[in-house]
Amino acid sequence: MIKKTISYIAAILLSLVFFTLVVLPSLLPNNLFHFIKVSNKGYSENVSIYLISWYGCPFGASLSWPLYDVLSHFGNVTVETHYSIYESDVGGYVPGLLFLGFIPNSTVSFHYIYLYNQYLNASPEGTPMKNLVNGGIEELRNEAPAWVYQLILKYDINDSDIFTGFSIVSPAYMGNPPHIPTTLIITGPNGTWILIGYLNSLNPSSLAVSSEGQISKSHMLSLPSVEESASTIMSIINSVE
Structure with a gap:
């Protein structure tokens, strides 16, 4: 026995x-949380960077720090400090930056598109959305170039193979509720790369706090994980120039 x-x-x-x-x-x-090259083709003569996110996104908050650091090398970036929504699986509120403007002093261009409000239940202007995936892609259709719209439609919404590795669901349907996740697109003469979510080197949980307070930009930008992530983004930019 x-x-x-x-x-x-x-x-x-x-x-x-x-x-x-x-x-x-x-x-x-197996392809979330790091850059993958989706094409050897570029969609612009010079480097173009597109951030697709939403106001309260913890992933977008995390990604905003290294992105801000990198963009500061290519122009004047206007931002405001901001907290993501509280998510228990992340461990709290994630301090981040909302992008408000970018004036380049180089050939690099940056575009930011926020698809949803702070609480992921409406457009940025407050129009309620019953279906966040459909509503988000319509927002994108109206605000982004056709090629950006097509990339998001393909990789975030329709593709359940490349980014999940097991044909479970596409990235947009991994969220609760389903929605278009934070996505960073970097394109240039030598190719196009996409990041869905956040970089592995900067997990939002590592930045999460239990309560909202004053955010120190200098402190956040000095974090080793932010510096490492900024280096990764810069290397992608250099690769597509």
């Missing part, structure tokens, strides 16, 4: 190990 029990426990443990090491990695997104 004891031997059978031990064998039974061993079988369970072996199954758990197999699931953890073999099955689980195949279920998790």
